[in-house]
Amino acid sequence: MEDYHKPDQQTVQALKNIATRLRINSIKATTAAGSGHPTSCCSVAEVMSVLFFHTMKYRPEDPRNPNNDRFILSKGHAAPVLYAVWAETGYLKENELLNLRKVDSILEGHPVPKQQFVDVATGSLGQGLGAACGMAYTGKYFDKASYRVFCLLGDGEMSEGSVWEAMAFASYYQLDNLVAILDINRLGQSDPAPLQHHVEKYQRRCEAFGWHAIIVDGHSVEELCKVLSQPRHQPLAIIAKTIKGKGIPAAEDKMGWHGKPLPKDMADSVIKELQSRIVSCNKRIYPAPPIEDASPVSLRNIRMPSAPSYKPGDKIATRKAYGMALAKLGRYNEHVVALDGDTKNSTFSELFKNEHPNRYVECYIAEQNMVSVAIGCAVRDRNCGVRQHFRRILSPGPTTSSAWPPSLRATSTSAAPTVVSLLVRMDLLRWVWRIWLCLEPFPQQLFSILAMVSPLRKLWSWLPTQRVCVSSERAAQRTTSSTTAMRTSMSVRRRLCTKPMTTM
Numbered sequence: 001m002e003d004y005h006k007p008d009q010q011t012v013q014a015l016k017n018i019a020t021r022l023r024i025n026s027i028k029a030t031t032a033a034g035s036g037h038p039t040s041c042c043s044v045a046e047v048m049s050v051l052f053f054h055t056m057k058y059r060p061e062d063p064r065n066p067n068n069d070r071f072i073l074s075k076g077h078a079a080p081v082l083y084a085v086w087a088e089t090g091y092l093k094e095n096e097l098l099n100l101r102k103v104d105s106i107l108e109g110h111p112v113p114k115q116q117f118v119d120v121a122t123g124s125l126g127q128g129l130g131a132a133c134g135m136a137y138t139g140k141y142f143d144k145a146s147y148r149v150f151c152l153l154g155d156g157e158m159s160e161g162s163v164w165e166a167m168a169f170a171s172y173y174q175l176d177n178l179v180a181i182l183d184i185n186r187l188g189q190s191d192p193a194p195l196q197h198h199v200e201k202y203q204r205r206c207e208a209f210g211w212h213a214i215i216v217d218g219h220s221v222e223e224l225c226k227v228l229s230q231p232r233h234q235p236l237a238i239i240a241k242t243i244k245g246k247g248i249p250a251a252e253d254k255m256g257w258h259g260k261p262l263p264k265d266m267a268d269s270v271i272k273e274l275q276s277r278i279v280s281c282n283k284r285i286y287p288a289p290p291i292e293d294a295s296p297v298s299l300r301n302i303r304m305p306s307a308p309s310y311k312p313g314d315k316i317a318t319r320k321a322y323g324m325a326l327a328k329l330g331r332y333n334e335h336v337v338a339l340d341g342d343t344k345n346s347t348f349s350e351l352f353k354n355e356h357p358n359r360y361v362e363c364y365i366a367e368q369n370m371v372s373v374a375i376g377c378a379v380r381d382r383n384c385g386v387r388q389h390f391r392r393i394l395s396p397g398p399t400t401s402s403a404w405p406p407s408l409r410a411t412s413t414s415a416a417p418t419v420v421s422l423l424v425r426m427d428l429l430r431w432v433w434r435i436w437l438c439l440e441p442f443p444q445q446l447f448s449i450l451a452m453v454s455p456l457r458k459l460w461s462w463l464p465t466q467r468v469c470v471s472s473e474r475a476a477q478r479t480t481s482s483t484t485a486m487r488t489s490m491s492v493r494r495r496l497c498t499k500p501m502t503t504m
Helices: 009-033 038-042 045-055 076-089 094-099 128-142 161-172 199-208 221-227 264-275 318-331 350-355 367-381 404-412 444-453 471-475
Strands: 070-073 149-154 178-184 212-217 236-241 336-340 360-362 384-390 432-437 460-463 485-488
Touching (some): 009 038, 009 045, 009 076, 009 094, 009 221, 038 076, 045 076, 045 149, 045 221, 070 076, 070 128, 128 149, 128 161, 128 178, 128 367, 161 367, 178 199, 199 236, 212 221, 221 236, 318 350, 318 384, 336 367, 367 384
Parallel strands (some): 070 149, 336 360, 460 485
16 A cells, blocks of 8 residues: 555554553443443444544644544444543543533533534434535535544444435545544444444445445454555545444443443443553554644624615515525625535525535535535534525425434534624524525424424524515624524514514
């Protein structure tokens, strides 16, 4: 392999020692919490060790440095092993891990971006790879930078359709800076995973979607080092055959242990055995620094330069007014990005594409993935992503998808708000807005949407109707300090939500 330098034995042993410590700290944390997923953590200990201490380039003291390689733990229930990694880097203190899941701790049961080393909230399975696609797309086409994106998935979530939507997206756009690691540990929560340990079937499926897929022993440090150094000409899928509960004799490859912490006496015994496996070596491994080629980005000055120019009585379709406003907004900041799902001639986002073709992302009819890609495009404030679709496409109902609420949750928790007002003030994610074009009378389904989203913090939903011609641009002139609101442009809006409304 042209660029591969086999690690020396000291490095291999140091990586094995790190993997063992990751297991120990995952067990300690979950036992102290009385809750968590230690067996899911133990299956990926070597993967995490090699990724963070041999492959990835980043500054551990500055987790959100724009030049850092990115990592998404799509199997978010394995959060304790991620926290253990950051304790190993020195960013967290080891004793902090014992605060897992406590009400006053930032170490929640699943990763959330209140933790500076987390970009995207995960835990709802099937969301991570799409967000990784958005981050990789941004790195390759917008930032044109060297950073890579790594996403660790569980085999259980490979049943999610959104994973394969993301696979198709990554292949279509040739995201050769993207690596997906599949943790094939055979066991799900209540049943074995459908393909169990038939790793060659996963390989064929990934290859059919246009990925370069390689099978490895997920517990071999040497194999992982080698495969993660592969030359990159297309998205890479590493199919890691692992054992769930590796290192815990009573739980290895056994059903009934998912989401169950070890009892104190068992944990003490297992930890003692694991500690005996640590071999003293003189080598201390530090992450390699990143290549500093991601240019600074500022989104603070994104706002409409002027008020709308429509006159009373002008007749224009709401959708077109929206499309014109979006295109206008794109002229004044090069980091405004639009995403659509093959409806650009209906949402009029084609007006944006015509003016700014390099900042338009066509996601085709894969709306679930479009949501996740938009999140990925916006993390670390690299872009202001505007994604549009019709409410009915993603509304829960008997003939429509009910899979979007997990993405809404991921979006609403994926970053702290930043004070800027554009088409709508939507602090779902730092710069991702959900635009629902409701071009029809309010259906009964809308009430279920209102009930679902009203508890979410910092959520703005804009629901224009045919009665409104210029609200698209006018919304860009408005700011508010309210944390949650639902905006509509119909006279019934005050009866639709118990929270305070702001007039358009």
